[in-house]
Amino acid sequence: MEILTKKQQELLSRERELLNKLQITLVKYGIQEQDQKALAESIHQLDDFFLLVVVGEFNAGKSAFINALLGDKILLEGVTPTTTKVNILRYGEEQKLSSVSENVDVLVLKSPYLKEISIVDTPGTNAIIREHEEITSLFVPRSDLILFVTSADRPFTESERIFLEKIQAWGKKIVLVINKIDILEGPEALEEIEEFVAENAKKVLKTSPEIFPLSSLQALKAKGGEPSLWVESRFEALETYILETLDQESRLILKLLNPLGVGKHLSQQYSEFFENRLTMLKDDLALIGDVEDQLGIFQKDMLEGFQLRISEISKILLEMEQRGEDFFTEYIRLARIFDLVKKEKIQTIYEEQVVADVPDQVEGKVTAIIDWLVDNNLRQWQAITDHISSGRLKHKDRMVGDIGNFNYDRNRLITSIRDEANRVVDSYDKVREADEIARRSQNAVAATAAIGAGAVGLGTLVAVLATTMAADVTGILLAGVMAALGLFIIPTRRRNAKKEMRQKVKAMRDQLSESLSGHFNQEIERSLQEIRDTIKPYTRFVRSENEKNTTALKTLKKFNTEIINLSGEIESPGK
Ligand SMILES: Nc1nc2c(ncn2[C@@H]2O[C@H](COP(=O)(O)OP(=O)(O)O)[C@@H](O)[C@H]2O)c(=O)[nH]1
Numbered sequence: 001m002e003i004l005t006k007k008q009q010e011l012l013s014r015e016r017e018l019l020n021k022l023q024i025t026l027v028k029y030g031i032q033e034q035d036q037k038a039l040a041e042s043i044h045q046l047d048d049f050f051l052l053v054v055v056g057e058f059n060a061g062k063s064a065f066i067n068a069l070l071g072d073k074i075l076l077e078g079v080t081p082t083t084t085k086v087n088i089l090r091y092g093e094e095q096k097l098s099s100v101s102e103n104v105d106v107l108v109l110k111s112p113y114l115k116e117i118s119i120v121d122t123p124g125t126n127a128i129i130r131e132h133e134e135i136t137s138l139f140v141p142r143s144d145l146i147l148f149v150t151s152a153d154r155p156f157t158e159s160e161r162i163f164l165e166k167i168q169a170w171g172k173k174i175v176l177v178i179n180k181i182d183i184l185e186g187p188e189a190l191e192e193i194e195e196f197v198a199e200n201a202k203k204v205l206k207t208s209p210e211i212f213p214l215s216s217l218q219a220l221k222a223k224g225g226e227p228s229l230w231v232e233s234r235f236e237a238l239e240t241y242i243l244e245t246l247d248q249e250s251r252l253i254l255k256l257l258n259p260l261g262v263g264k265h266l267s268q269q270y271s272e273f274f275e276n277r278l279t280m281l282k283d284d285l286a287l288i289g290d291v292e293d294q295l296g297i298f299q300k301d302m303l304e305g306f307q308l309r310i311s312e313i314s315k316i317l318l319e320m321e322q323r324g325e326d327f328f329t330e331y332i333r334l335a336r337i338f339d340l341v342k343k344e345k346i347q348t349i350y351e352e353q354v355v356a357d358v359p360d361q362v363e364g365k366v367t368a369i370i371d372w373l374v375d376n377n378l379r380q381w382q383a384i385t386d387h388i389s390s391g392r393l394k395h396k397d398r399m400v401g402d403i404g405n406f407n408y409d410r411n412r413l414i415t416s417i418r419d420e421a422n423r424v425v426d427s428y429d430k431v432r433e434a435d436e437i438a439r440r441s442q443n444a445v446a447a448t449a450a451i452g453a454g455a456v457g458l459g460t461l462v463a464v465l466a467t468t469m470a471a472d473v474t475g476i477l478l479a480g481v482m483a484a485l486g487l488f489i490i491p492t493r494r495r496n497a498k499k500e501m502r503q504k505v506k507a508m509r510d511q512l513s514e515s516l517s518g519h520f521n522q523e524i525e526r527s528l529q530e531i532r533d534t535i536k537p538y539t540r541f542v543r544s545e546n547e548k549n550t551t552a553l554k555t556l557k558k559f560n561t562e563i564i565n566l567s568g569e570i571e572s573p574g575k
């Protein structure tokens, strides 16, 4: 590069530092190799000569144009695609041709033009030979100035417009050449074409580029011995532009701007990736939020529903207690003295009237709770399936050429949740699930059986009472003090019996409610946990990707701002 002023040197070193950091960052994000190469080469290009790259459709006259510029038929011309390689023309004392890669040749020439500018001839854009376009495209990021050649006989074709858009994205300085003006009849035709090209170029580039209408054919002839054609060729304007307008300083500015343009392009392109991902992740987060909300509601509803069902069981027991009260009131009194002594009879009456079908009723209620739990559990899984297939998570096709495994991982996780939820729903066997729950809550269910035992316990209480009553009655008969029995002993017995029964029933109620609560809470937790475990890898992925992509986007936006600022400084170094 030319000798730099102190200010230029400072700008250059800042630029290198910034671009190197950007490169490291982008590599860390896993950018495509092709993009990484483009950036690396554009940075590398800072150390090289000013690179003027000539692009355009094949047959536009790119090679002819370069020949005219150098004043010699150096490059092959032809109506069929002649250049299949990129040709770099460099200055050197000794002329030689060497191949640097499969697609790139370097031609060293002793031409004064090349002392400050290296010129690149490209195979051009071509709808038929795609490879040529690729080769050309790969070279674009390295260029410091693009000379876009279009031909007067078919100016600004659709494929040229598309190609220009691509170049523009790299932030390149572009100059337009309308070649072959010698084939046009009259100045009106040229004016029309110029206007057409200018209009269309502006649409793509958003600014008006310099446009040079010329004839390479006439220019070369003029340089080769027919000077009368020089003015007509209108070649001089372009030469003046390249040699004078594009003086050392403006070339340096372009050179410094070149890799910044590439860096800006890439940071914007990858920002878009991350933005798109964050949009997708927003849907994921919303879905996870919905599912979480729903599971929360499920838990709350279940607990409430459970309390209600437990209180129904309590009610059954309370009713039994009431019947017990009535029983003791009815039977433990003087008038029943002869019934009381027949303890088996009393016990049977007690079990028939007080205990009755309480064990069956309670067991029925417990079974109902299990069924209700199983139903709701299934409904939760169905809700998950509905959520996942709500369409919100449909793959976004607009994301082309993603980097890393993001889309793959996301789709895989979503699919696995959907499959698992579907599997659970499809294979849900209510009977088996209920059995499972019953088995797991065996202790709680066993407590219901204990009511039977409890009833026996109370039966025993009655039996014991009856026996002691009988003893009392005997004693009383002997003592002959019936009054004392009616007034004192029997009421005390009755009171004690009631008290004891209340205590027993309460203990039964407490035990039952406690052990059922414990087990059913566990069951509810269990089913929630199963759902949460199923979606957990997805949740984890979404949260961590969201964080990663937010950071990446922020970082790239910062780079973008820094690049824009530095470009501004380079463009107006005075400020
Ligand atoms: N009439 C006319 N023909 C030209 C001009 N420049 C190039 N050509 C012809 O156009 C054809 C394609 O030129 P070439 O330089 O090979 O085009 P490239 O494919 O863009 O490199 C050749 O036959 C050239 O002789 C020009 O200014 N006027």
Ligand SMILES: [Mg+2]
Binding pocket: 059, 062, 063, 064, 076, 077, 082, 083, 121, 122, 123
């Ligand atoms: Mg050519």
